[in-house]
Amino acid sequence: MAAKKTEKKTEAAAPKAAKAPKAAKPAAEKAAPKPRILPTAAPRGRHRTLVGTVRSDKMDKTVVVEVVSLRRDPVYGKYLKSRERYKAHDEKNQFKTGDRVEITEHSPISRDKRWIVSKLVESAKVE
Numbered sequence: 001m002a003a004k005k006t007e008k009k010t011e012a013a014a015p016k017a018a019k020a021p022k023a024a025k026p027a028a029e030k031a032a033p034k035p036r037i038l039p040t041a042a043p044r045g046r047h048r049t050l051v052g053t054v055r056s057d058k059m060d061k062t063v064v065v066e067v068v069s070l071r072r073d074p075v076y077g078k079y080l081k082s083r084e085r086y087k088a089h090d091e092k093n094q095f096k097t098g099d100r101v102e103i104t105e106h107s108p109i110s111r112d113k114r115w116i117v118s119k120l121v122e123s124a125k126v127e
Contacts, residue, residue: 047105051121054099055085063090063117065103088115098124 052067065088070079088103095101100122103115 049102049104049118050086050115051100051102052086054095054097054101054124057090057093057095057097059087061090061093062113063088063095063101065101065115065117067103086115087112088117089113090117095120096124 050065050067052065054063055066056064065086067084067086069082069084071082072079086103088101089106089109095117099120101117102119102121104118106114106116108114109116
């Protein structure tokens, strides 16, 4: 009886011993960590830009820019004109009423100002 028990143990041990240990990957095959490259076309923290008309330049270093946009009514499909006015920072007081300007979103400058005038699109027509 003792011989049978030992045979079973050797049979059970044989398949385990038959398995070869997994070979480690050579160092050349391991992938080196790739440097993380941010896309240059879309930098982090990109701000919104809007184009509008200067409606008031009476404040010091501030202009009121009116942005008119068309949006479609969800039920009737008719285009509706919506008007939004923004106070934008104008450091040199160079923009006048009627100028068409581009404003860029900015961190709060004062209680109402969250925009900066970034560039002049079209100068006001003088008649």
